[in-house]
Amino acid sequence: MPGSIRLFVTCPLEPGAESTFDRAQAHYLGRVMRRRVGEEVVLFNGRDGAWRARITALNATGGRAALAEQLTAQVAEPGPWLAFALLKRAASEIVVQKATELGAERLLPFRAERSVAGAPNPERLAAIATEAAEQSERLTRPAIARVLSLPALLAGWPPGRPLFAAIERRALPFPRDGKSAGLLVGPEGGFTEGELDLIAHTPFVRPVSLGPRILRAETAAIVGLALLAASAGHSI
Numbered sequence: 001m002p003g004s005i006r007l008f009v010t011c012p013l014e015p016g017a018e019s020t021f022d023r024a025q026a027h028y029l030g031r032v033m034r035r036r037v038g039e040e041v042v043l044f045n046g047r048d049g050a051w052r053a054r055i056t057a058l059n060a061t062g063g064r065a066a067l068a069e070q071l072t073a074q075v076a077e078p079g080p081w082l083a084f085a086l087l088k089r090a091a092s093e094i095v096v097q098k099a100t101e102l103g104a105e106r107l108l109p110f111r112a113e114r115s116v117a118g119a120p121n122p123e124r125l126a127a128i129a130t131e132a133a134e135q136s137e138r139l140t141r142p143a144i145a146r147v148l149s150l151p152a153l154l155a156g157w158p159p160g161r162p163l164f165a166a167i168e169r170r171a172l173p174f175p176r177d178g179k180s181a182g183l184l185v186g187p188e189g190g191f192t193e194g195e196l197d198l199i200a201h202t203p204f205v206r207p208v209s210l211g212p213r214i215l216r217a218e219t220a221a222i223v224g225l226a227l228l229a230a231s232a233g234h235s236i
């Protein structure tokens with residue numbers, strides 16, 4: 001159903017089941033998109049594929065839909081992992097939204113030495129990822145890890161997954177095989193000498209360039225994920 005409204009729900013999706021809409025979804029369906037009882041939407045929950053469903057109730061506080069048929073079976077959606085330094089709130093939110101659109105499987109915010117932002121609101125970041133998953137026709141949402149320091153992030157990183165660290169002002173080629181890799185992007189002020197030293201001494205981390213210009217951190221995340229997808233052989 002190209003162009004359909006797609007909504008993420010948490011309940012199981014199976015023949016004969018009924019799904020519910022929360023207040024925000026009901027507002028979006030009824031007020032923003034002007035949908036009515038009897039009309040159809042597409043639902044997914046990250047586990048049971050995508051389903052066509054008919055709206056059976058809709059008011060200001062919620063609604064319900066009856067499951068009609070499965071449109072797509074669930075498939076795994078492996079993608080790059082993105083470790084990004086916490087930025088100002090709006091910039092961190094852009095990173096979460098764009099990384100979700102670009103297929104990131106896991107988002108790992110970390111507190112860099114030069115991060116200036118306070119702790120992000122996990123519910124807000126999850127809601128942004130959910131909306132981006134809905135609009136980009138994913139069947140899964142990215143997992144969002146809790147905020148760690150850079151040393152803790154690197155200590156917990158699976159060593160078998162290469163991690164490409166975006167470092168500006170160095171002529172470092174972008175690797176050709178970015179399959180099952182990760183991207184590490186620093187804060188607006190860049191990595192400190194100590195962080196660069198840690199990166200240089202971590203065996204699975206490879207410094208990479210994103211080109212000759214100095215990008216804002218959120219641009220670097222987007223460009224890096226696009227280059228990773230291209231190097232993994234995806235057309236984007």
Ligand code: SAH
Pocket residue numbers: 165166167168169184185186187188189190191208209210211212213214215216217220
């Ligand atoms: N304020 C710093 C730049 C930081 S850019 C300075 O002027 O030196 C923010 C982050 O984006 C960096 O930590 C790096 O991870 C990434 N980045 C920006 N431009 C890049 C480039 N050309 N190549 C690789 N990484 C880049």
